[in-house]
Amino acid sequence: MSKPAPIMLYTVGTPNGRKVSVFLEELKAAYGLEYEWKKIDFSKNEQKDEWFIKLNPNGRIPTIVDRTRGDFPVFETGAILLYLQQYYDKEGRFSFDPASKEASKHAFWGVLEIRLKDHEYLVGEKFSIADINAYPWVGGHKFVGIETLDEFPSVKRWFDKIASLQIKIISMFRSLPSIASAPAFTRTYATKLNKWPRPKPGTAERPAYHAPDPLVNNPQAVVTALPDEDLTFIHRPPPTAPSPYSFTTNPVSPLLRPRQPKEEVPLPPPSRPKYGKEPLPRASAQTILEIKRLRALDPDRYTSGVLARKFNVTRGFVQAIAALKKSQRKAKRREQEQIAEAARGKWSEKKTTLMLIKAKRRELW
Secondary structure (H helix, E strand, O other), rough: OOOOOOOOEOOOOOOHHHHHHHHHHHHHHHHOOEEEEOOOOHHHHHHHHHHHHHHHHOOOOEEEHHHOOOOOOOHHHHHHHHHHHHHHHOOOOOOOOOOOOOOOOOOOOHHHHHHHHHOOOOOOOOOOOOHHHHHHHOOOHHOOOOOOOOOOOOHHHHHHHHHHHHOOOHHHHOOOOOOOHHHHHHHHHHHHHOOOOOOOOOOOOOOOOOOOOOOOOOOOOEEEEEEOOOEEEOOOOOOOOOOOOOOOOOOOOOOOOOOOOOOOOOOOOOOOOOOOOOOOOOHHHHHHHHHHHHHOOOOOOOOHHHHHHHOOOOOOHHHHHHOOOOOHHHHHHHHHHHHHHHHOOOOOOOHHHHHHHHHHHHHHO
């Protein structure tokens, strides 16, 4: 039974996944480092399975497991590259001394052209993990709208040189489409559409749809205009009829109705009486005097509602004939405001907000 490889790689053919696989191939060529790999099936959401979450809580690729160090898992692309360089690049072929001047120079996609004008590689004068990290993204230049690299001659020279190294990529990437093919599909799809976004319905570019009349547009229907021009008969025979032509002059037929004469039709009776309640009887002079006396005697006890129920009149009638003095009305209003303020003090924050909204709506409406 053969001994398992020291490194187990879980990946897919994405740019981040290719970075780790390229570096592992370089370590294999330089030091003979063996590794195994397993493709994670995104269509089955395999990266979210319980066994994979135990290796990488983020549920993403790439992820490696170092079997020589007690099945130690490492995830995140940059962390994996640094881990492999630290433990398996013994001679420093793909790295630099952190204290050196070359390591302090960072390469970014936006300054690749400036950097590569006077340098053969991104960092220093040798092929390193910096080139491995940038190479897959530069290869997907079409994905960001750059059709060719002709406008960046230094980047193109660098990219062609890295590609000419003929780095051996594991076979699973050969069967996967390049990321650069995605924008081509998107552009083809967009050009095949008439217009995008679609125009609004009902406009000249997109007229509203009107379903055809099943009778008028039926080729087997016969339209007959009668001599008096008051009747029009549209007849569609059943499918079993021997002939598509059929006529009737029977006025009783439901398909042939005479025009209704224009004459006044009485309205139906109202569904409810004009007044919802019977009018109250007229108050006598004695009743009016008694209402005024009680109202002036104790306004707090004999309110307009109490007197209205007592003498079978309306509150408006009581307020009209026995109105309080101006000073009494002000005192009553202050008392009511104090009671309302005490009640508002017991409201919660939510109810206070809702009541303020209602008050604002009443003010606007």
